[in-house]
Amino acid sequence: MLCQECQKRPATVMVRRTVNNKTTRVHLCEYCAREKGELNFMDSFAGPEFSLHKLFASLLDSDAEVKQLKLDPTAGLLKCPQCGLTYNEFKGSGRLGCASCYKTYRQQLEPLLGRLHGRIEHCGKVPQRAGRSLRLKQELGELKEALNRAVEREEFEKAAVLRDKIRDMEKTIDV
Amino acid sequence: MSWEEILQRPSSRWTLGEGPQREVVISSRVRLARNIAEHTFPNRAGEGELERICAKVEAAVGRLSRAKEFHFLPLAKLTPIDRQVLVEKHLTSPAHIAEPRQRAVVLREDEGVSLLVNEEDHLRIQTLFPGLQLEEAYGLAGKVDDDLEGELTYAFDETYGYLTCCPTNTGTGLRASIMVHLPGLVMLNRANKIFSTLSQLGLVTRGLYGEGTEALGYMFQISNQITLGRTEGELIGNLQTIIVQVIEQELQARRQLYQEMGDRLVDKVFRAYGILSNARLLTSKEAINLILTLRLGLNLNLLPELEYGVLGELLVLCQPGFLQKVAGEKQSTQERDAKRAALIRERLREVRA
Numbered sequence: 001m002l003c004q005e006c007q008k009r010p011a012t013v014m015v016r017r018t019v020n021n022k023t024t025r026v027h028l029c030e031y032c033a034r035e036k037g038e039l040n041f042m043d044s045f046a047g048p049e050f051s052l053h054k055l056f057a058s059l060l061d062s063d064a065e066v067k068q069l070k071l072d073p074t075a076g077l078l079k080c081p082q083c084g085l086t087y088n089e090f091k092g093s094g095r096l097g098c099a100s101c102y103k104t105y106r107q108q109l110e111p112l113l114g115r116l117h118g119r120i121e122h123c124g125k126v127p128q129r130a131g132r133s134l135r136l137k138q139e140l141g142e143l144k145e146a147l148n149r150a151v152e153r154e155e156f157e158k159a160a161v162l163r164d165k166i167r168d169m170e171k172t173i174d175v
Numbered sequence: 176m177s178w179e180e181i182l183q184r185p186s187s188r189w190t191l192g193e194g195p196q197r198e199v200v201i202s203s204r205v206r207l208a209r210n211i212a213e214h215t216f217p218n219r220a221g222e223g224e225l226e227r228i229c230a231k232v233e234a235a236v237g238r239l240s241r242a243k244e245f246h247f248l249p250l251a252k253l254t255p256i257d258r259q260v261l262v263e264k265h266l267t268s269p270a271h272i273a274e275p276r277q278r279a280v281v282l283r284e285d286e287g288v289s290l291l292v293n294e295e296d297h298l299r300i301q302t303l304f305p306g307l308q309l310e311e312a313y314g315l316a317g318k319v320d321d322d323l324e325g326e327l328t329y330a331f332d333e334t335y336g337y338l339t340c341c342p343t344n345t346g347t348g349l350r351a352s353i354m355v356h357l358p359g360l361v362m363l364n365r366a367n368k369i370f371s372t373l374s375q376l377g378l379v380t381r382g383l384y385g386e387g388t389e390a391l392g393y394m395f396q397i398s399n400q401i402t403l404g405r406t407e408g409e410l411i412g413n414l415q416t417i418i419v420q421v422i423e424q425e426l427q428a429r430r431q432l433y434q435e436m437g438d439r440l441v442d443k444v445f446r447a448y449g450i451l452s453n454a455r456l457l458t459s460k461e462a463i464n465l466i467l468t469l470r471l472g473l474n475l476n477l478l479p480e481l482e483y484g485v486l487g488e489l490l491v492l493c494q495p496g497f498l499q500k501v502a503g504e505k506q507s508t509q510e511r512d513a514k515r516a517a518l519i520r521e522r523l524r525e526v527r528a
């Protein structure tokens with residue numbers, strides 16, 4: 001079967017067209033299908049980098065930014081003390097330069113992370129080493145809860161043991 | 176096995192082996208982005224610092240289980256063709272080989288695990304499985320991550336999780352993706368609608384090998400966009416659930432296509448087989464399209480003598496870098512097209528024999 005559009009190339013694509021609630025089937029070659037915009041779905045699916053840049057532009061040049069700069073006119077002068085990344089460099093590339101950048105640009109990052117991910121708090125895997133203090137803090141929280149329960153139930157011996165444990169633990173981490 | 180032998184063979188773990196849902200899903204990949212604490216990210220690090228990161232990762236590789244099967248390859252010591260082959264075999268990214276100095280790839284012999292050192296982040300842990308095996312791919316990546324942590328301290332924040340160079344990866348640093356072949360949905364003009372639904376569900380779709388509007392052979396990569404605020408299990412589970420539905424839709428589209436097109440579809444498959452078995456000159460673009468047409472024919476039980484493994488091999492074999500690697504670099508485009516056609520003919524003859 002030949003392409004119903006050009007009548008030259010073999011038809012390889014079947015296209016459904018709905019006009020006035022009537023669906024018709026058209027057989028086209030790939031070339032004509034593309035020309036007719038029937039195969040242009042790739043255009044709308046650029047990679048995450050692309051959408052990120054658009055997002056930055058819309059977010060950082062928005063009213064929100066203007067307001068933020070009015071509240072804190074020094075934001076435009078921010079520079080990461082660790083790696084030297086400036087606000088403009090961050091804005092231009094959308095990339096951070098080091099872990100400290102997350103502290104330096106916290107105010108700018110949080111709305112961005114919110115727009116990208118919907119949420120801004122990590123709840124996934126915690127690494128053994130770097131997450132050690134987080135793990136200890138979680139444990140400490142649990143111990144303190146246990147202590148409160150023990151005191152409420154007037155289990156004083158148990159409470160004393162827990163209190164010692166908490167004291168020891170607090171020495172090992174600087175809270 | 177030497178790393179050169181690895182680069183010279185067209186088959187690898189993701190091309191061989193019958194993974195689940197192989198008729199639609201070509202491979203499943205997981206990448207974990209990690210940075211090492213106290214070091215500037217690669218984009219702002221000096222040469223000395225980048226060197227030190229390479230050395231730290233190299234030392235940590237010794238901690239991995241099956242450590243002897245890993246090869247540490249400094250990119251600057253490879254030829255441009257070797258680097259190109261690493262990309263074509265999906266073992267690293269084009270961005271990674273753009274600046275080879277102080278960059279490295281760590282490769283497991285079966286190509287199921289690779290580490291990208293000093294790409295956008297200090298470390299990207301990648302696992303690659305054939306077919307739909309997202310949970311397996313994450314399981315292995317997580318294990319490698321745990322083993323490396325015995326030696327490395329990661330940049331991690333209690334609120335934001337793993338800290339990455341780009342805010343799109345912050346949190347879990349997890350990017351799971353599957354490579355799918357969707358000829359049915361594309362030919363019935365349904366792919367567009369499905370992709371926009373996927374994007375509403377937080378997934379990104381990209382055409383593979385394609386530049387601009389060209390979706391070569393109807394092959395796509397679908398991956399999660401969100402990395403923060405969900406557990407790894409939720410991210411993998413969400414992708415898995417949605418992919419299963421895409422597979423169902425694609426298989427249904429193929430059945431319909433077969434009914435509607437009948438002999439025209441069968442003809443398309445056998446013409447592709449005829450060309451691949453006989454052509455004397457093949458560009459990589461034409462070859463990929465034809466190989467993927469055979470893939471569809473395999474699913475329609477039209478080609479009993481062929482296997483998915485062979486077609487996976489052919490897909491690697493017809494890539495320009497790989498071809499130069501096996502055939503020598505000083506060749507004209509036409510000589511290369513001739514070599515490509517010859518290698519494919521030979522492989523298909525072997526299969527028929």
Ligand SMILES: [Zn+2]
Pocket residue numbers: 003004005006007008009028029030031032033
């Ligand atoms: Zn036409």
Ligand SMILES: [Zn+2]
Pocket residue numbers: 080081082083084085096097098099100101102
């Ligand atoms: Zn910084």
